[in-house]
Amino acid sequence: MPEPASEAELRAEILRLVREYARLRHAGFALPAAGDPEEFTPGVSPVPYAGRVFDADEVEAGVASLLDFWLTLGPEGEAFERELAAMLGVRNSILVNSGSSANLVAFSALTSPKLGNRRLKPGDEVITVAAGFPTTVAPIVQNGCVPVFIDNDPITLNARVEQLDDAYVPGKTRAVIMAHTLGNPFDVTAVTDFCRRHDLWLIEDNCDALGSTYDGTLTGTFGDLSTQSFYPPHHITMGEGGAVNVVRNAGLKLLVESFRDWGRDCWCPSGKDNTCNKRFGWQLGELPEGYDHKYIYTHLGYNLKPTDVQAAIGRKQLQKFPAFAAARRRNWHTLRTLLDPLSEWLDFQLPTHATAWTQAGFTWDSSGHRSDPSWFGFMIRVNPGSPVSRKDLAVALDEAKIGNRMLFGGNLVRQPVFAQARKTGAFPMRIVGDLAGADAIMNETLFVGTYPGLREAACEFIAATIANLYRCPSDAIQPR
Numbered sequence: 001m002p003e004p005a006s007e008a009e010l011r012a013e014i015l016r017l018v019r020e021y022a023r024l025r026h027a028g029f030a031l032p033a034a035g036d037p038e039e040f041t042p043g044v045s046p047v048p049y050a051g052r053v054f055d056a057d058e059v060e061a062g063v064a065s066l067l068d069f070w071l072t073l074g075p076e077g078e079a080f081e082r083e084l085a086a087m088l089g090v091r092n093s094i095l096v097n098s099g100s101s102a103n104l105v106a107f108s109a110l111t112s113p114k115l116g117n118r119r120l121k122p123g124d125e126v127i128t129v130a131a132g133f134p135t136t137v138a139p140i141v142q143n144g145c146v147p148v149f150i151d152n153d154p155i156t157l158n159a160r161v162e163q164l165d166d167a168y169v170p171g172k173t174r175a176v177i178m179a180h181t182l183g184n185p186f187d188v189t190a191v192t193d194f195c196r197r198h199d200l201w202l203i204e205d206n207c208d209a210l211g212s213t214y215d216g217t218l219t220g221t222f223g224d225l226s227t228q229s230f231y232p233p234h235h236i237t238m239g240e241g242g243a244v245n246v247v248r249n250a251g252l253k254l255l256v257e258s259f260r261d262w263g264r265d266c267w268c269p270s271g272k273d274n275t276c277n278k279r280f281g282w283q284l285g286e287l288p289e290g291y292d293h294k295y296i297y298t299h300l301g302y303n304l305k306p307t308d309v310q311a312a313i314g315r316k317q318l319q320k321f322p323a324f325a326a327a328r329r330r331n332w333h334t335l336r337t338l339l340d341p342l343s344e345w346l347d348f349q350l351p352t353h354a355t356a357w358t359q360a361g362f363t364w365d366s367s368g369h370r371s372d373p374s375w376f377g378f379m380i381r382v383n384p385g386s387p388v389s390r391k392d393l394a395v396a397l398d399e400a401k402i403g404n405r406m407l408f409g410g411n412l413v414r415q416p417v418f419a420q421a422r423k424t425g426a427f428p429m430r431i432v433g434d435l436a437g438a439d440a441i442m443n444e445t446l447f448v449g450t451y452p453g454l455r456e457a458a459c460e461f462i463a464a465t466i467a468n469l470y471r472c473p474s475d476a477i478q479p480r
């Protein structure tokens with residue numbers, strides 16, 4: 001009889017087979033390398049606007065974590081949090097189960113009574129931007145605060161920062177939460193100056209902008225808190241997932257963790273007890289002295305943790321992230337170059353502070369500031385002179401199997417939930433100006449992919465499909 005295999009041998013064999021299986025089963029999902037054969041049939045091969053890019057590393061990491069069967073957030077989660085924080089250069093990153101949860105937890109943390117006078121209270125006004133993703137705004141309302149919508153610029157897609165002063169009401173305005181739209185850093189100088197001047201909290205929704213820089217510094221590092229999403233279309237994925245980054249103020253870490261973890265006062269990680277060395281030595285609220293700290297609650301919290309399996313997958317994605325970000329930038333520039341002949345009818349997104357795009361690069365305004373987006377997508381705006389409507393464009397792309405999306409919720413105040421609330425007064429909000437930019441984004445734009453799985457032939461097909469719609473001579477669209 002042969003000796004039964006040891007645990008280590010079995011594990012090694014399982015993981016070897018998993019890698020072998022993943023290479024066969026998921027071959028089409030790996031990051032394409034230059035020179036890899038490109039199998040693409042125009043009109044038949046789908047061109048997704050986004051998607052998972054992974055290989056045997058992620059599948060092995062997920063299975064290895066499952067074999068360990070820790071399940072809830074544990075060693076992989078702690079390692080991911082450390083590695084993400086180090087990559088961003090922030091004090092802490094705290095994993096949650098989505099970008100929406102990250103926004104909710106980040107915002108809720110700022111309502112903690114532990115912040116004294118600085119805490120956000122019901123009725124406080126919070127400035128945000130009209131066009132974007134709904135869960136950037138929802139936490140404001142969910143916490144009883146009042147969203148104050150300013151407009152977006154329809155070319156950068158970011159806040160019209162000149163409206164910040166119009167939105168500000170002394171004694172009422174207490175925070176700003178806004179996204180770096182489609183990866184384009186907002187005007188960080190204007191927003192951080194404004195927040196500093198009026199002593200406001202700033203939450204950067206960095207869910208679509210991992211790897212973007214403003215004046216050479218990564219976005220997600222300018223506010224008090226920032227947030228990430230790791231849902232599959234995003235720059236890295238773990239299926240569902242997100243993170244709250246604590247940029248400088250170490251005191252916010254425990255508040256973020258408390259809201260993520262049921263509202264508890266205790267900060268022991270999963271599987272550990274008595275980190276504070278006085279587990280049975282606290283007297284809080286009206287509880288008896290010595291009540292178990294593990295079950296003492298200082299906040300009305302949630303449970304928004306992901307699993308360790310997700311974190312294990314995310315760690316592998318993090319290692320690949322520089323190549324992912326480079327591919328996104330490359331794809332954006334390929335599309336921009338190919339679509340340039342259609343500039344008479346189509347506008348394209350510009351990085352904040354850029355004034356124009358040329359083959360040689362961007363030209364910049366006189367501010368001296370620069371932004372370098374890690375593009376989430378490639379925005380196309382059908383301008384008013386176009387003989388083709390945005391709807392025609394979306395339908396044509398769709399028929400050619402080219403994935404395209406509108407800018408999430410468009411002008412959010414026109415979404416049923418906000419439109420109804422304006423009528424019924426279900427919750428208060430304030431709108432600054434006419435939101436014409438947000439309406440233009442809602443009516444005239446869509447975006448196609450820049451995700452790292454997209455290749456040259458797919459970019460050329462996107463451009464050719466659009467050119468065809470305008471009956472542009474096909475030789476106007478030159479493959480690079």
Ligand SMILES: Cc1ncc(COP(=O)(O)O)c(C=O)c1O
Nearest residue numbers: 098099100133179207208229231
């Ligand atoms: C700007 C922005 N914030 C938040 C989210 C929410 O992230 P999740 O889908 O992980 O909840 C998204 C989703 O794409 C987003 O685009």
